[in-house]
Amino acid sequence: MPADFWAGYLSGAAGILIGNPLDLVKTRLQAGTAVSGPDDASSARNFRSNFDRAGTLVRGATAPILGYGALNAILFVTYNRCLTHFGDDPAVPNNLWKVWCAGAIGGLATFVVSAPTELVKCRAQVSTGATSSWSIARDTWMREGIRGLYYGGGITSIRDAVGYGFYFWSYELSKQAMTTTEDTDRQAALKVLLCGGLAGVVTWASIFPLDVVKTRVQIQAVDGPSPAVLEEWSRLLQSEPEPVRAEKFRRLGTFQTARQTYQNEGLAIFFRGLGVCSIRAFVVNAVQWAVYEWMMRLLKQE
Template sequence: MSADFWAGYLSGAAGILIGNPLDLLKTRHQADTIPAATATTSPQTLAGQFDRAGTLVKGATAPILGYGALNAILFMTYNRTLVLLGDEPSVPASLLKVWSAGALGGLATFVVSAPTELVKCRAQVSQSSASSWSIARDVWKHEGVKGLYHGGVITSIRDAVGYGFYFWSYELCKQAWASSEDSDRETATKIMLCGGLAGIVTWTSIFPLDVIKTRVQTASLERLPEEASLLRDSQAALRAEDGRRVGALEVARRAYHNEGIGVFFRGLGICNVRAFIVNAVQWTVYEWMMQAIRGRGVKGLRLDS
């Protein structure tokens, strides 16, 4: 395996483990399993969402195992697309090309991200002890491959837009702040700041899409016996009259009609705190791992392998 594959895999795993408690809160806010009247960030409310130690890593198995493949697809597509567009991945001259290459890379991750997100979100909103494996097994048993890719269209759109802004904002920060005169400590600090800000820009740009995606993937679980009563009635009722699951546009329409425009930004504060921490950690670990595997310094805040 290439150096960037393992660096990406391990940095992603570290970021997921650190950020999973806040990601769990974000998902429950979006899926509306936390009542609006108590959906605050008070210590009591936060503590109440983590009723046992295992909750801290709930839903983390799927993204940890899937992130290596996702990251390999993402970076491979990003780098090759930049080359095809006539730019150099290590020092791209065009931020528009960076955004386009990132968007195509994000779109390419659909194969991994759609089923991973579905299993993760369902595990996170579950009030039972169901594991990621049991949820994935039940989806496969009752709905097959198609079930694992439920909500795949909105997931692919979210990823394309999000990763476009992810690489764009990281490269923008890198070009603005990187200097050959920086010490190792200054370089590491800038890596963390660039990664953290890129995470905030990314999630802010796609948060309404992520809310819709979460609701599409966590609604209508009555086909899965183990998960039948995990969501509030308002979510379980998201089904057309003929029994079909409703799509992203209908989910968005009903959410706006019932809860107003604010529903598409519910949990954004938690998400941005998580985004800064996770992406600061991911980029720092990524650069350290690249240095360890390939003997390369971390100066320059380079994205390429």
């Protein structure tokens, strides 16, 4: 395997280990009333309520640790190869448009891993029971097959393509603006952390509404939501006076989910959790880029 594969894999796994607690809060804030009854609507917005017990801190982390490492490996390998194909040097790129395009292609290539990983992670994180990532993946496979694991894959692939385009673009832009040939090793390392953190914040700010819709599409259960949620939806939509039955429920597509979310909760819902996500993004991506750059230098020396 090439050096960028292992550097990407290890940096991705490190990022998940550090950022999972805040990612859990972000997912639950995005889900909102989609997974809670009317009596629990306020708790969906409460930061502390998302950490109901110690195990919650690592809930949903298994799938991302395994999957995101592979995702990051695919991402960096594809990005480097595309940028080379475009006639630019991945180590010191000169054309930021080519950087964005290579990043977008890399993000699109991660679809095969990111779609099922995100689905399992989101469902595990919004689960109120002791449901593991493995049991969710197994149940989804048995009930719906491979198609079920890729539910919401369309919006996921768009989110990843746009997001990773801005990810590499913002990293290289800030790196070129900050670094000089006179930097010491310590200064260079600190600037990598800062540039990586800024890249993470820019990325999530550019795709957060898409991520909200993706989360809500993927957390829809096969048999529909709980009766309490169905009654709440019926009240909000003012559709049927009698309680809506589960057998009437059909999972919504991306555009239907976006429209219903806007009608029920307004424009603000598409940015709920952005603050938590920005903090997480800065920390996680600062670490990821530092690990990636360090591993690349180490592996190339060997």
